[in-house]
Every structure is written in structure tokens, then in C-alpha cells.
Amino acid sequence: MAESSTIRVPEIRIAFKSAAQFLVDTVGRVPADKWGAPGLGEWTVRETVAHAARPFTTLVDGLGSPGGDVTLLSAAAYFRAGMSAPNVNQGIAERGRQAAKEMGDDPAAYVGGLAKRALEASDRVADDFIMNVRFGTIRFADYLPTRTFELTVHTLDIAQAVGLKVTPPSTAARSVFDTLRDIAIDQGKARQVIFALLGRGELPKGFTLLTAG
Amino acid sequence: MAPLLFHGKFMARDEAMSEPATFRTAFKDASRCFVDTVARIPAGRWQAAGLGEWTVRETVGHTCRAYTTLLDGLGAGATAATITSPSHYYRVAQTGPDADQAGADRGRQAAAHMDDEPLGYVRELAARAETLVDATPDTAIATVRFGTMRFADFLVTRASGLLAHALDIARAAGVDLDPPASATRATFDILRELAIDDGVFPSIVFALTGRGSLHPRFNLLGQRA
Numbered sequence: 001m002a003e004s005s006t007i008r009v010p011e012i013r014i015a016f017k018s019a020a021q022f023l024v025d026t027v028g029r030v031p032a033d034k035w036g037a038p039g040l041g042e043w044t045v046r047e048t049v050a051h052a053a054r055p056f057t058t059l060v061d062g063l064g065s066p067g068g069d070v071t072l073l074s075a076a077a078y079f080r081a082g083m084s085a086p087n088v089n090q091g092i093a094e095r096g097r098q099a100a101k102e103m104g105d106d107p108a109a110y111v112g113g114l115a116k117r118a119l120e121a122s123d124r125v126a127d128d129f130i131m132n133v134r135f136g137t138i139r140f141a142d143y144l145p146t147r148t149f150e151l152t153v154h155t156l157d158i159a160q161a162v163g164l165k166v167t168p169p170s171t172a173a174r175s176v177f178d179t180l181r182d183i184a185i186d187q188g189k190a191r192q193v194i195f196a197l198l199g200r201g202e203l204p205k206g207f208t209l210l211t212a213g
Numbered sequence: 214m215a216p217l218l219f220h221g222k223f224m225a226r227d228e229a230m231s232e233p234a235t236f237r238t239a240f241k242d243a244s245r246c247f248v249d250t251v252a253r254i255p256a257g258r259w260q261a262a263g264l265g266e267w268t269v270r271e272t273v274g275h276t277c278r279a280y281t282t283l284l285d286g287l288g289a290g291a292t293a294a295t296i297t298s299p300s301h302y303y304r305v306a307q308t309g310p311d312a313d314q315a316g317a318d319r320g321r322q323a324a325a326h327m328d329d330e331p332l333g334y335v336r337e338l339a340a341r342a343e344t345l346v347d348a349t350p351d352t353a354i355a356t357v358r359f360g361t362m363r364f365a366d367f368l369v370t371r372a373s374g375l376l377a378h379a380l381d382i383a384r385a386a387g388v389d390l391d392p393p394a395s396a397t398r399a400t401f402d403i404l405r406e407l408a409i410d411d412g413v414f415p416s417i418v419f420a421l422t423g424r425g426s427l428h429p430r431f432n433l434l435g436q437r438a
Contacts, residue, residue: 153422156415166415173414174405180421181401190397191380191390193421197404198377199432200264208423 011171012144013122018169019151020115023052026155026166028108034162035107040154043096045161046107050099051092052154053111055147056118058133063121067130067137075145076182081135084212118147148175183209235395236365236372240346243375243396244339247276250379250388251335258386259331264378267320269385273331274324275316276378279371280342281323286355286367287345295360299369299399300406303434305359373400407433 027049039048072078082088103110127141152172159166168176184190187209195201251273263272296302327334346368353364376396383390408414411433419425 153418156418157424160415160419167412168414170409173409176418177401177405177408177414180418181398181405184401184421185394185397188391190401191392194377194380194397194400194404195384196420196427196431197408197417197433199430199435200381202429202431203420203426205426206423207420207426209421210423 012127012141012148012175015169015171015175016122016144016148016151017119019148019155019172019175020056020119022166022169022172023151023155023158024108024112024115026159026164027052027111029164030107030158030162037161039161040157042093044100045158046103047096047100048154048158048161049107049111050103051096052151052158053114054095054099055150056111056114059118059143059147060121062131062133062143063125063129063140065132067132069137070130070139071136072133072138072142074142074182075149075179076186078133078135078138078143078146079149079179079183079210080186083210085135145175145179148172149179152176180209236368236399237346239372239395239399240368240375241343242393243372243379243399244280244343246390246393246396247279247375247379247382248335248339250383250386250390251332253388254382254386255388261385263385264381266317268324269382270327270331271320271324272378272382272385273335274322274327275320276375276382277323277327277335277338278319279374279378280338282357283342283355283367283371284338284345286357287349287353287364289356291354291356291361294354294362294366296357296362296366298406299366299373299403300410302357302359302362302366302370303403303407304410307434369399369403372396373403376400404433 030045030049035044035046037045039045040051043051072081122140122144125140127139129140130137131140131143133143152168153176156166156168158164180193181190184193189209192201192203192207193209196203254269254273259268259270261269263269264275267275296305349364351365354361355364355367357367373396376392377400379390380392382388408417413431413433416425416427416431420427
């Protein structure tokens with residue numbers, strides 16, 4: 001099991017910052033006529049953007065809620081807890097639609113504002129700050145990669161939905177890849193992923209690392 | 214053919230080898246994993262189909278090259294690295310003149326060296342390589358087929374080769390194998406850099422998060438024109 005983050009700590013901050021910028025830049029490039037187009041799952045592009053910005057809000061909320069004993073020892077442990085939590089997806093769709101309403105007429109400015117708040121709040125805490133988050137209590141340095149992950153992956157969703165060609169910043173990409181690696185090891189799927197990436201066998205249809213077990 | 218200079222752009226970054234202890238641990242664990250796997254190959258499976266055009270026995274022979282290249286490459290007295298990271302090594306190897314037929318032939322030759330006692334051969338090579346690795350300082354420069362590289366970087370490529378081929382052999386021979394996390398991580402670190410360099414990172418993320426699938430012949434180490 002992957003129980004502690006191996007990324008050197010300054011890198012997690014750079015990765016998060018670049019992921020935040022990646023979302024903000026991509027939102028700024030969404031063509032005006034695409035906001036109502038289909039996005040991720042049942043959402044429109046606009047609702048997907050609102051959902052994509054949620055990591056900023058959850059980060060700021062968590063930073064305002066200092067915790068005691070750590071229950072989640074790594075980013076992978078956070079995802080493991082999240083995936084096995086009952087009804088984890090309940091309310092997600094509705095929250096996305098609610099957040100979309102809050103964005104108002106200028107989604108790029110809204111997302112940029114949230115990003116700025118989250119970055120400022122992050123700059124004020126030490127890496128070993130312990131915070132309460134949705135699925136438990138976690139060190140800031142282990143939580144931040146989960147925010148980088150969400151931001152980067154949903155930005156790719158947005159880009160794909162609106163047909164934008166984007167290149168994720170390499171620091172964010174590394175962080176996301178390392179999180180996927182740790183989840184794969186955690187779930188005993190590392191061999192399957194290595195084989196798939198090295199031309200030794202395809203992943204089964206419907207394969208995902210983001211599932212309980 | 215992709216110009217190699219292009220890779221200098223990101224390859225200069227310290228990659229998997231970064232933490233002094235981890236690259237040695239990754240190698241040792243990968244070596245142990247490979248030797249254990251070979252020890253558990255059922256007697257009747259040595260001639261079964263292995264990786265690509267090789268038998269299981271030839272795949273084992275080929276994998277032993279991870280050791281012989283170490284034994285040959287350390288102590289050659291090189292002083293500067295022309296290959297700047299583990300992933301850079303694989304990029305150069307991919308575009309090198311070498312990959313297909315010559316590689317397959319070397320696998321067969323390596324298998325021929327194993328004689329009747331492949332496990333003893335593997336164990337002895339592993340022990341010699343591990344002893345040499347222990348005696349080699351972090352700062353050493355290795356001479357490899359495609360140039361020179363830092364010992365730490367080279368060792369990571371040996372670890373990932375041992376691990377990936379142990380997985381190949383285990384699958385071909387029907388051996389159950391739980392790959393060590395240290396070597397698995399080292400292997401993923403190389404795959405990560407190759408993926409980012411290739412611009413296929415988004416496709417991989419989509420494939421691993423249930424959003425799409427990879428091209429049927431997807432291979433980060435596929436031979437390049």
C-alpha cells in the first residue's frame with residue numbers, strides 16, 4: 001500500500017499552482033457558444049466548470065478547519081476513503097448545478113477569484129498543517145495533490161468537451177500521474193497498468209482506478 | 214526520427230533516481246523479485262511462449278542482460294553523462310539502430326549462456342551484480358550501449374527492466390507475483406516522464422479514470438521510426 005506521499009514537498013505547491021492556472025486559462029478559452037454544450041456526465045460545460053472549481057472551495061474550507069489525529073495518510077488514502085464512502089456521488093450532480101448558478105455572467109472571473117483565494121490560503125499554511133476534509137483528517141501536503149488531481153483531470157474534461165487542444169503543465173501532470181500510480185499500487189492494479197502502458201495487454205472495457213477496490 | 218535534443222528540454226530534471234536510497238532499494242527489490250520468479254517457473258514451462266518471439270527461457274536470458282550490462286558498464290571509467298535521465302535512456306534506445314532483430318538475437322544468445330542450470334546462472338549473476346552495486350558510489354558514471362549515464366539513473370533502468378520482465382515471465386509461466394512497491398514506483402516514474410514527453414498524458418489519464426481507452430497497440434516504449 002502507498003501510505004505516504006513521495007513527492008518532494010515544494011513540488012506539491014508548484015503542481016497545485018500550475019493546475020489552478022491550467023483550469024483558469026482553459027476556462028478563459030471556452031468559446032462563448034459552448035457553455036450550454038454537453039460536458040462531463042450529465043452536466044453542461046458550464047456545470048462542469050463549476051464542479052471543476054470545487055477543489056478551491058473544499059481546500060479553503062479545510063484550511064479553516066484544523067484537525068487532530070490524521071486518519072488519511074496519503075493522497076491515495078484520501079481517494080480510497082472517498083471511493084469506499086457510501087453515497088459518495090449523491091448530491092454531486094445537484095451541487096454542480098448549484099455552483100453553476102453562482103458563477104454568474106463571467107465564469108472565468110469567478111473561477112479566477114476562487115483560485116486566488118485558495119492560493120492565498122495555501123501560502124499561509126505549513127506543509128504539516130492538519131486539516132479536516134470530507135473523508136477524514138489529513139496533512140495539507142497530502143491533501144493538496146488531491147486538489148491538483150481534481151483540477152487537472154476536470155480541466156482535461158472541459159477541454160475535451162469544448163474541443164480545445166491543451167497541454168497540462170508538467171508539474172501538475174507529474175503529480176496526477178504519481179497519484180494514479182499510488183492508487184494503482186494500492187488496488188493491486190499496478191501490473192495491469194504497466195502492461196497496458198507497455199503494449200502488453202489492453203485494459204478491460206470500463207476499467208477505472210477511481211472505484212472502490 | 215525525433216531529434217534527441219528535444220528530450221534535453223525536460224530530461225535534465227532529476228527523475229526517479231532522486232532520493233539516494235530509493236534507487237538502490239528499487240534495484241535490490243526488483244532483482245529479488247526476478248530471481249524469485251525464475252525460481253518458481255514450473256519445470257514444464259521453460260519452453261512455453263514468453264515475451265514477443267521469445268520462449269520463457271529466452272525471456273529469462275534477455276532479462277539477465279540487466280545484470281550483465283551493469284557488470285560491464287560500471288568501472289569503465291566514464292566521467293560525464295550523455296544520457297541525462299532513466300526515461301532519456303529509453304528514448305535513445307527506441308530511436309537507436311538496435312531495437313528489433315538485434316535485441317531478439319541477444320535474448321537468444323543470453324539464453325544459450327544459461328546451460329542446464331538457468332536458476333543457478335540467474336542467482337549467480339544477481340549476486341555478482343548486487344555486490345558490485347553495493348560497492349559503487351552514488352556519483353559513479355556508467356557506460357551503456359547508447360552513451361554514458363549517472364549510476365543512479367542507470368540503476369533505475371535496470372530495476373524497471375527486471376521488474377517489467379519479471380511480470381512478463383510470471384504471466385507467461387503462470388507464476389503468481391506481487392511486484393515490490395519500490396521497483397513499481399521506479400517503473401512508473403519512467404513511464405510518467407515518457408508519457409508527458411510524448412504528449413499522451415491526457416489519454417492515459419482518461420484511460421485510467423474510466424473516460425476512454427488507449428489505442429489497442431499503445432506502447433510508451435514502442436519502436437519509433
